[in-house]
Amino acid sequence: MSMRKLGSILLLAGATAVLATAAASAGPLSGKRIAGLPNTCSKPVGHGKYVIASDFPLQGSLRPLSVQMVEAVKLELKKMHYKIGKYSVQFVSCDDSTAAKGSWDPQTCTNNANSYKSVTNLLGVIGTYNSGCAEIIAPIINRAPGGGIPMVSPANTYVGLTKKSGVAGEPQKYFPTGKRNYARVAVPDNFQGAADALYLKHRHIKRVYVLNDAEAYGLGIANNFVRAAKKLGLTVLGNSKWDASQPNYQSLYQGIASKHPQAIFLAGIVSNNGGQLIKDKVSVLGNNTKVLLLASDGFNDSATPKDAGNSAAGMFITIGGSDPNKLSNPTGRAFVKAFRKAYHVKHLEAYTAYAGQALLVLAHAINKSDGSRLSIDKHLFKQKFPKGIIGSFKIDSSGDPSLGGVTVDVVKHGNIKAVTTVNPPLSLAKAALG
Amino acid sequence: MGTSVGTAAETSRRPSFALVPRLRSRAVAVVGILLLALVAFWLVENAVHDIRQFALVSLNGITNGSIYALVAIGYTLVYGILELINFAHGDVFSWGAMITYSVAISWLGASGHSGIALFGILAVGLVCAALFCATLNMAVERVAYRRLRNAPRLAPLITAIGMSFVLSNLIAVVYGFNYVSSEPLLPRGALFTIGGQAYGWDKLIVLLITVPTLVSLMIVVKRTRWGKAMRATAQNRDAARLMGIDVDRAIAFAFGLGGALAGIGGFVYLVYFTQGRFDLGFRIGLFAFTAAVLGGIGNILGAALGGYLIGFIENYNSGLTWHAPGPSWTESLVFILLILILVFRPHGLLGESLSTRS
Amino acid sequence: MRRPRLPALPAATRTPLARLLVAACFCALLIYPWIYSKYLTTTLTQWLPDTSTAFVILAFTVMGLGLNFVVGYAGLLDLGYVAFFAAGAYIAGFLASEQFANAGSVVFGGTVLPGTPGIHLSPWLVILIAAIFTALLGIVIGIPTLRLRGDYLAIVTLGFGEIIPQFVRNGDNLGGFNLTNGSFGMNGIDGLGFGNRVHHAIHALPANFLNELDSRWYYWTALALVVVTIVSSILLRDSRLGRAWIAIREDEDAAAAMGVPLMRTKTLSYAIGAFFGGAAGALITLQAGATSPDAFSLQVSIFVLSMVILGGIGNVWGVALGGILLAYVNYKGLFAAGNTFNSTFGTNVDIPEYSYLIYGVAIVLFMLVRPEGLIPSARRRAELHEEEEEENLVPESSTA
């Protein structure tokens, strides 16, 4: 008993001591933190009067992807020596996820947004990754005093953020002041869904079964795909959800097998047990030449061939725009080279190049503006980037990139290799919207 | 009252039922039978609809159920002796899968072998996983629960949740947040086929490991000295002390036994599904605990039965084609079944009233 | 039949010092937004939550206090409290957004412009309706399940905590009807505020908190809800109902033998706990402007339960303190500690990556050192004291 008490006291004393030294020595080093920014933000890098923030889920399974996006933004800023035109800027990386959830958290998104609103010298936000989080942040920072805070997302693909998607109030409800402040460089999901359907038609597929991971992204793209496929005359045998926490899917595929599909379309992200999903597909329905397997860009991740092993061989994976590891334009190649060198990595995650591009879009608008937020907002739209990292494109009047091209990759010898590019006609992309 | 068949002690301990008098037993029984009939009808209709499909899905149910059963027993053993929902148990199971991966696949390179060599490697993996998890579970008990034996009832529960976070995130520290995965280890060639679908060694091995494990567990618990000590401690801790049983050791034994089973479960999982991740134990653990409650907590056979039941639900729900709600409702169905069973049979399928313990 | 009177619990508020302490804490919380802005530029900032975060911390504290009715007072272990959070959140979504645009425009005190499609009730009404609905849901869930004892109840509540989010997730197609938007969740939910009519009448009251520069208004609303919850907790605890709860917690059979109606008493604790869970859920949703099924995981139930247990089961002040501390750690403390650690030791440890691990270790250590919680209720303290004295003592009623 006395031992126990002694132990507790020692433990408490130790903890207090650590905290005390930490607090005492924290002073001089952390004085630079930017007033008003949310707790979840890092200390700033760079020097300057103005601030640019990024907003990504830095905890949980998306962390590697998010970290590279932050690094890409930093890389581009460093190249500019933290000066955008006449404005010198500092950069902070904010986190929209929580430890307890391990993924983005609506509450945290709200808090981040509210904090951004109170930072008057914040020039813009690069983010978010999750469209759901953007849906929360966009309307809040739209009401910021002095005009909506400019926001450019490298990865939001949800259609309704910028254009009508069939959900009531979209997209106006994200911009309550009526003045838009949001643009993105990622290719919206309807293009990808349309391209996926088109590609299957090219391969003479007539009967397809769709599986989605029941998350907003997967469900959205599945719906886009189903509409486009129907428009193209394909038979959609079913569109059902897979349960990411289920240990395996053999029974699911055995049910599907009785419908004799020629192709399976997976709409979702690989970290939702995608490896098992592919393994079981092959073990029940046969290899990917027998029954074609096509997956959306959530599978365009080195984890897919790693997790699914040989079962992934021959499966197709699409990605809106271009694979950062295989950019063919000179600006893009230079970016990839610089990135690999700066951070000692080989593989670039799906949206790394897009994050760099998103910063450039924001920087371009800042450059052209008079320095006020409203002016930056105005210049976000109708920009042209003939030599962008992700190719030549422009941002249209609703904030979407003109890039509708979708890359189709195939998994071969454990690597994801580009096969072809599909450019769905605008009419099909519109049909995918429903 | 005469409404419930139970010992005198039990009836006197359940005054709350007196609020809803006889009506309960009669009406509830009718509703229960109707529900059972409905489920039976659904199953029969599906079987008639496509018998081969039904058979295939049933086999999957047995395979998955085996894993749930192995994990569920660990919950039931610990609950039986400490009345503690050992939330960390699911993560001990995850460790079993990861250790199997490290030993059998990373170190011994199981995927490159076949025949006797493969068998040997797998045997080593199995033993390592079981030993590691037994030790781990005992260590958890020693570090986190033993000091709290006389603490307020909910303190160990929260500690168990904390341990669950610790164990699963230690996996993330060691193996990263992503899946570890391997090629199929066992030949998937058909032992027999149903409707063109193979039933291969990979599925058979699940049963070849689970069934002997369950049988030897029953023998250990029924016949061995420490098995008996464990049961005695679970039933009456003070009396067990008076018999000269080292109660701490008996409890540690329960944890060790449960851990070993979880390790074997983890081994089976990795060999059959060939992948794993730090959060593997969350859902499996949740379902396994539900299985333990379904079967009647504290009852080993009940836990196994509950495990198989959940395996069937999961697979019937995702694999049957005639009016199945689909995999996105699996969790709801499992928990609805749990609620129904507890309403109709408050002590689970095979459970005896807890109140017989003193 | 006369019910026996149990001796009232000695409450923390009975001594003048404790009263002073409570008053001081309340004042500090009241002026917190100013404290925060005053120290905005000092090193302290990285340890202080901003007002938005402080709002969330307080809102979760309300949930902890709500759960305390169930777990702390009545002794019913509930592992599915998140179900009530979800119910409150979605009720708020239904009654203050464009979700039911087909219903035309019903702007009844809502914080949007007249003519906006969908149902937009006054947010204060929404919180109340959400709370009442959730309380009813608590009764509906409670009636079949509260007969179960102890851990059987726990596992059933856990089941409900899983079923309800799954229902919400699959609720975009209930026989063709889209109730919940499924995985997409709901967004564009109105903010708090007094509505245009009130704003026109009393200009001091803002029509919509969203247009305010900072989140002070939200923060004070949450603080008010915390106060309401604490006051209700104390009043109910000292009432006949409260004594009945404690009697059930101590010994269900004895309580029944003394004439305490078990089902009614238990169901009431469930309903009242649900009431505050629903209110907090609605409040959080009205501030966030969005909600989605991802927000309702088992982790949230565990998080809230940890508040109750870490704080000191059954003690209002303990639970309030535990709630504030734990929510602080989750939403602010871990980051601050991580940043400080890195800048102190010049390391670059990726704290968020280990946050769950740290959280787990902290919980285990805390429970080992202080299993009775921060401020245990007097009764529990007595029980525990007893056991510390006699380490080997196994509680036994026949001898003492």
Add this chain to the structure above:
Amino acid sequence: MTANGGQPLLELEDVQVFYGAIHALKGVSLRVDDGQIVTLIGANGAGKSTTLRTISGLLRPRTGSMRFDGKDIVRASSQRIVRFGIAQAPEGRQLFSRMTVLENLEMGAFQRSDRREIAADLDRVYELFPRLAERQAQKAGTLSGGEQQMCAIGRALLARPRLLMLDEPSMGLSPNLVDRIFEVIADINRQGTTVLLVEQNAARALEIADRGYVLETGRVTLADSAAALRSNERVRASYLGES
């Protein structure tokens, strides 16, 4: 000081036990000589069971000394105490209700490994209580009260104790059975086992005992030979129901 001149087998000196703030034993001293039957009598809550639980190591005294066969047992764990040769049939029987009668009896011999001897002891118990032999495959929870008591005593005997402690063995039994139980206790003692008997039925206990102690609110208030206690005025008034 001893009546029968045996060696002291168990000695308690000034043992104090607390339940939290409750001072349950306020300094109990007693001694049990080898071969004797010693009885503790007293009202409900006087501390009789607490004394037995303390001797068995289920409770720990705050102060005082306890010696068994010359060895200090204050700090010994309950399993070591059993190994030293103290077995208890606790109040309320405390059987393992979901185990069979045979399993219960076997649990009594938990620390022994001499199979043959155990079998012999089992036969001896069946001889003492033929009913148990009939019911050996039955779950202990389904036995009648008397049978449960037999099982509890049998279980304790299987430890082959030097000191058998019985806590209220006659409680709740029919008069016939009470007679039988006391006969058996005397029998066991004759076969060489020392007995420490806690009883409310003081009259019967003092009949078969050599020595007795009267416990009142955690204190020994009287200690004497059983015969002397039987004739003590206060004992007669308070515990033997005579006025």
